[in-house]
Amino acid sequence: MAEMIYLDHAATTPTDPRIVEAMLPWFSEQFGNPSTLYSLGTQSREAVETARAGVAALIGAKPEEVYFTSGGTESDNWAVIGGAYANEKKGNHIITSAIEHHAVLEPCQFLEKHGFEVTTLPVDQYGIVDPDDVLKALTDRTILITTMHANNEIGTIEPIAEIGAIARERGIHFHTDTVQTVGRIPVDVTKLNCDSLAISAHKFYGPKGVGAMYLRKGARALPYMMGGGQEKNRRAGTHNVSGIVGLGKAAELAAAEMEDISARLTVLRDRLMSGIFEKIEDVKLNGHPTLRLPNNVNISVDGIEGESMILLFDMNSISVSSGSACTSGTLDPSHVLLALGMSHEQAHGSVRFTFGKSNTDDHVDRVLAAFPCIVDRLRAMSPLYAMQKGKVAV
Ligand SMILES: *Cc1c(COP(=O)(O)O)cnc(C)c1O
Numbered sequence: 001m002a003e004m005i006y007l008d009h010a011a012t013t014p015t016d017p018r019i020v021e022a023m024l025p026w027f028s029e030q031f032g033n034p035s036t037l038y039s040l041g042t043q044s045r046e047a048v049e050t051a052r053a054g055v056a057a058l059i060g061a062k063p064e065e066v067y068f069t070s071g072g073t074e075s076d077n078w079a080v081i082g083g084a085y086a087n088e089k090k091g092n093h094i095i096t097s098a099i100e101h102h103a104v105l106e107p108c109q110f111l112e113k114h115g116f117e118v119t120t121l122p123v124d125q126y127g128i129v130d131p132d133d134v135l136k137a138l139t140d141r142t143i144l145i146t147t148m149h150a151n152n153e154i155g156t157i158e159p160i161a162e163i164g165a166i167a168r169e170r171g172i173h174f175h176t177d178t179v180q181t182v183g184r185i186p187v188d189v190t191k192l193n194c195d196s197l198a199i200s201a202h203k204f205y206g207p208k209g210v211g212a213m214y215l216r217k218g219a220r221a222l223p224y225m226m227g228g229g230q231e232k233n234r235r236a237g238t239h240n241v242s243g244i245v246g247l248g249k250a251a252e253l254a255a256a257e258m259e260d261i262s263a264r265l266t267v268l269r270d271r272l273m274s275g276i277f278e279k280i281e282d283v284k285l286n287g288h289p290t291l292r293l294p295n296n297v298n299i300s301v302d303g304i305e306g307e308s309m310i311l312l313f314d315m316n317s318i319s320v321s322s323g324s325a326c327t328s329g330t331l332d333p334s335h336v337l338l339a340l341g342m343s344h345e346q347a348h349g350s351v352r353f354t355f356g357k358s359n360t361d362d363h364v365d366r367v368l369a370a371f372p373c374i375v376d377r378l379r380a381m382s383p384l385y386a387m388q389k390g391k392v393a394v
Helices: 017-027 039-059 072-086 102-113 131-137 160-169 241-279 306-315 335-339 344-348 361-380 383-388
Strands: 066-069 093-097 117-121 142-146 173-177 196-200 211-215 283-285 296-301 350-354
Touching: 017 241, 039 066, 039 196, 039 241, 066 072, 072 102, 072 142, 072 173, 072 196, 072 211, 093 102, 102 117, 102 173, 117 131, 131 160, 142 160, 160 173, 241 283, 241 296, 241 361, 306 350, 306 361, 335 344, 344 350
Parallel strands: 093 117, 093 142, 142 173, 173 196
Antiparallel strands: 066 211, 196 211, 283 296, 296 350
16 A cells, blocks of 8 residues: 555644653653652653743743643633633723634634624735734724734734734733744744744644643733642643653754754645646635745635545545534534635635645655546536536536
């Protein structure tokens, strides 16, 4: 059987063997609870603090501004809900964008049901949030702005520093979901002007179920997990020591290797994009042509469904994703693609390739060999495509 080609690194990444190795002792002989006083515990505590320093260094933060969580979802929930409630005496207005991950959108909807007002900003055809729209949406009751650094579906990189500057000038809490960017492209909290950001280890070769939140010294977010006094009383629960060590190692490796990896992936990305446009007609790139993640290619293919393409790619041992990560089991197209102004049909016909460090030139060749056949086969069976091309009378 052909080698399996994994092209869904926006969904998750394989854990780097060096990270697995760094984690192993913390499952077995080094099992101490970091909150205890004897050496077994203090060793765990030191490992947690080393990881914290590693994560802080990767994002230009101070170690005491980094809090460990169970992942990107928890960090986003905590920042949005905790950030809103910590500032509720100042107002109740929140600004977000139409293309946020569900881990931000749903907490915003929750807050809307509990007395907060939410303005959801539109994006342009490339998925970019206009900082001028943020300015126009501000009211004297605005207490939280949350817009993502790069979108997980279309890869568009947002003008976060500019939006952050607007918030900072007015003392408004600015959260940004950096789950797709930390460990992939440079993220520096001082340049982004953010008060909080979300990190997930499994998106950059670390383990699943662990992440971090950066909370700027002086910024406020009510605790979201309550219990023991861990993480300076801000995030209770016995530390996931092995996971945190894995995240720390992922941060250390990213700091050393990310630049080379992203330069190499950019070449693969661009070769895949131009190959697709050369070989397949009636396709369109989703997201911004240049302001995009180095590893993301998202394509709309006229006349066919993303889900069918995924299945046929899978039969070719290629793992890809459709624009709509059909999470709910419903057939709603992706809210991100719809926000770009696409029709339901176009949004349904999208496919996402996201590269990671083990991908090669040969993998791009394999995709470019398989993709045109997949498209031809599905289009041949598609009444929609025939109709769009005017090949049958309607
Ligand atoms: C994956 C992802 C999340 C969720 O992170 P988890 O660690 O899987 O909970 C949040 N936001 C974005 C943009 C993501 O890509």
